[in-house]
Amino acid sequence: MSGMNGTNEYYPSLLRGLWALTVRELKKWLKDPVMVLMLVLQPLIWMGLLGKSMNINAIFSAGSLSGVTIPDIYIPGSYLIPPVSGTLVIPGSFITQQLQQAFSDLGAKVMQSAFGVTDYFSYMAVGIVSMIVVMTTMFSGMSIVWDRRLGFLNKVMSTPVSRAAIIFSKVLNGTLRAIFQATVILALAYLLGLQLSPTFTLLNLLGIYAAIFLVGAGLSSVFIAFSLRSTRMERPMQIINLVMMPLMFASNIFFPISLMPEWMQVVAKVNPLSHLTDAVRQLTILPLDGTALMLDFVYLGIFASVLSAIGIVLSWKYLTK
Amino acid sequence: MSGKDEVIVAEGLTKVFNKSLVAVNHVSFSVKSGEIFGFLGPNGAGKTTTISMLITILRPTEGRASVLGYDILKEANEVRKVIGVVPQEYTADEDLTGYENIMLCADMYGIPREVAKKRALELLELVELTRFKDKRVETYSGGMRRRLELACGLINRPRVLFLDEPTLGLDVQTRTATWNYIRKLKEEYGMTIFMTTHYLEEADALCDRIAIIDHGKIIAIGAPKDLKESLGGDIITISIKEGADVSNLIRSVENVKDVRNENGSYRIKAEHGEVTAPLIIEALRKNGYTVTKLSLTEPTLNEVYLEYTGRALRDSEETKEAIMMQRMILRRARGG
Numbered sequence: 001m002s003g004m005n006g007t008n009e010y011y012p013s014l015l016r017g018l019w020a021l022t023v024r025e026l027k028k029w030l031k032d033p034v035m036v037l038m039l040v041l042q043p044l045i046w047m048g049l050l051g052k053s054m055n056i057n058a059i060f061s062a063g064s065l066s067g068v069t070i071p072d073i074y075i076p077g078s079y080l081i082p083p084v085s086g087t088l089v090i091p092g093s094f095i096t097q098q099l100q101q102a103f104s105d106l107g108a109k110v111m112q113s114a115f116g117v118t119d120y121f122s123y124m125a126v127g128i129v130s131m132i133v134v135m136t137t138m139f140s141g142m143s144i145v146w147d148r149r150l151g152f153l154n155k156v157m158s159t160p161v162s163r164a165a166i167i168f169s170k171v172l173n174g175t176l177r178a179i180f181q182a183t184v185i186l187a188l189a190y191l192l193g194l195q196l197s198p199t200f201t202l203l204n205l206l207g208i209y210a211a212i213f214l215v216g217a218g219l220s221s222v223f224i225a226f227s228l229r230s231t232r233m234e235r236p237m238q239i240i241n242l243v244m245m246p247l248m249f250a251s252n253i254f255f256p257i258s259l260m261p262e263w264m265q266v267v268a269k270v271n272p273l274s275h276l277t278d279a280v281r282q283l284t285i286l287p288l289d290g291t292a293l294m295l296d297f298v299y300l301g302i303f304a305s306v307l308s309a310i311g312i313v314l315s316w317k318y319l320t321k
Numbered sequence: 322m323s324g325k326d327e328v329i330v331a332e333g334l335t336k337v338f339n340k341s342l343v344a345v346n347h348v349s350f351s352v353k354s355g356e357i358f359g360f361l362g363p364n365g366a367g368k369t370t371t372i373s374m375l376i377t378i379l380r381p382t383e384g385r386a387s388v389l390g391y392d393i394l395k396e397a398n399e400v401r402k403v404i405g406v407v408p409q410e411y412t413a414d415e416d417l418t419g420y421e422n423i424m425l426c427a428d429m430y431g432i433p434r435e436v437a438k439k440r441a442l443e444l445l446e447l448v449e450l451t452r453f454k455d456k457r458v459e460t461y462s463g464g465m466r467r468r469l470e471l472a473c474g475l476i477n478r479p480r481v482l483f484l485d486e487p488t489l490g491l492d493v494q495t496r497t498a499t500w501n502y503i504r505k506l507k508e509e510y511g512m513t514i515f516m517t518t519h520y521l522e523e524a525d526a527l528c529d530r531i532a533i534i535d536h537g538k539i540i541a542i543g544a545p546k547d548l549k550e551s552l553g554g555d556i557i558t559i560s561i562k563e564g565a566d567v568s569n570l571i572r573s574v575e576n577v578k579d580v581r582n583e584n585g586s587y588r589i590k591a592e593h594g595e596v597t598a599p600l601i602i603e604a605l606r607k608n609g610y611t612v613t614k615l616s617l618t619e620p621t622l623n624e625v626y627l628e629y630t631g632r633a634l635r636d637s638e639e640t641k642e643a644i645m646m647q648r649m650i651l652r653r654a655r656g657g
Binding site for chain 1: 373412417425428429433436
């Protein structure tokens with residue numbers, strides 16, 4: 001070994017550090033098959049059970065009227081114009097059949113106007129993508145609490161690696177996980193009967209990944225800043241529980257915004273998850289509406305920039321205390 | 322400006338947490354090139370806080386310090402490039418192998434892959450982990466983890482190495498082995514080493530010079546040998562059956578330099594302890610007192626510590642958090 005006296009002649013680059021720290025995280029879960037299985041099972045359970053059990057289609061289908069029996073209708077010939085002799089008989093079964101057909105047609109129209117698609121499972125499965133994005137990015141950010149507790153964070157901070165790389169590696173790790181999960185969800189949903197719109201191509205996946213990245217980056221950078229500052233491991237967990245429900249339900253993940261009470265619509269419209277979900281729906285099950293999609297991306301872009309800025313400023317303050 | 326062979330210079334370094342807790346209080350010292358300099362003190366004395374400021378992960382509230390001439394605040398990134406840090410915790414990633422961990426450290430310094438690979442293998446050889454390099458760190462024992470941390474801290478070929486409690490939680494054998502690694506580093510690479518410890522034997526065995534730190538202040542600084550000699554003699558501890566204060570009687574005995582009554586136990590500083598002790602017993606007996614206990618020690622760093630702080634290092638009160646922290650580290654050290 002040659003002498004250790006020369007100054008270190010190398011300079012760390014932001015990208016090198018970022019990549020190394022991200023790979024560290026990715027290795028952690030790729031080496032752990034159980035964890036990968038969990039990443040797949042979790043959305044599968046949500047989508048499979050909730051998506052299939054909330055069978056809104058069935059409500060509006062002919063089957064809903066199967067218990068209805070209508071008696072035959074007898075009309076005396078003298079009531080008709082012009083009057084005829086005898087009695088006119090309309091069989092009840094005929095009326096039932098007509099009603100069921102009308103109801104079914106109506107149902108499809110109601111579904112189409114409320115959800116944009118006639119199939120609730122497709123609507124819901126895509127919503128699950130958004131839900132998983134939030135959960136995964138937030139939980140991944142939490143690992144920084146461990147890094148701090150176990151001294152890893154301090155060790156990394158005593159090296160010349162860029163402080164930005166430390167934070168971004170967490171963001172990147174969270175979003176990459178979320179993208180992986182989203183791909184799995186969509187593939188599984190397709191196998192379970194997701195009806196893709198004719199405008200779908202595999203290239204649309206890139207758009208979906210971009211949307212996920214924006215939401216993931218925004219949410220996780222704020223969450224990382226918060227985790228860095230909280231002294232207790234439980235705190236970030238409590239925050240996740242507190243934020244998850246409103247984010248999920250005050251959005252179009254499960255139900256269309258237009259049918260919500262007005263005060264809730266206000267919340268749902270600023271909820272980034274609504275825009276993420278809409279973007280993913282546009283790119284998968286809906287006939288692509290370019291303007292709507294662009295508006296979603298503009299909104300998500302602003303959301304990501306503002307929240308990342310806040311998160312990075314807060315983390316920076318902590319890391320240079 | 323500091324002298325040419327002064328590698329670390331700290332002037333009035335101070336850290337106050339939450340505007341009230343003074344962790345480090347106007348600490349000044351300098352470390353010479355090629356020496357092992359130790360910070361000795363109980364948990365909570367401010368050792369880790371000082372090291373954290375020197376390795377640029379904590380901003381001092383007041384004062385300044387430089388490492389190899391680079392200011393720790395203004396040129397933090399230059400400092401980071403030339404130092405190596407071995408923290409007191411086991412920071413290696415348990416899910417990665419030893420080799421992967423070292424390579425991760427190399428990436429933090431931007432060392433080219435090829436160079437890093439060569440160095441990593443050399444370092445693994447140095448700390449005798451070559452055989453285990455592809456095993457996950459979770460299977461490592463405490464001593465192996467400590468050695469891995471050491472290897473990580475050396476990947477950038479630092480000119481100054483910072484060791485925070487390098488043998489915390491290790492058993493006696495592993496501790497001695499770790500000392501040997503540290504000595505080897507100093508001898509082979511002429512590296513300057515700054516370390517903290519609360520083990521007296523460790524400071525005595527390893528350090529060229531030590532600073533005794535207590536409540537955030539340096540209370541004595543010098544070579545362990547000089548500090549011990551500065552006490553000026555042996556320490557005789559005596560207890561008597563009777564309750565009376567016999568300090569003055571003892572003080573009148575030949576060779577006795579100083580007597581301190583510590584709740585009925587007398588701590589006597591005296592030259593030629595082995596001759597003086599019988600004289601003290603004789604004098605006490607003549608005056609009707611019965612000696613119940615007697616011990617004679619040559620001065621150790623513990624005596625030095627006692628001299629300056631009025632209490633033994635081992636008895637020093639530890640904060641609840643420090644004990645918890647230590648327990649956690651101990652648990653991980655023992656496991657596997």
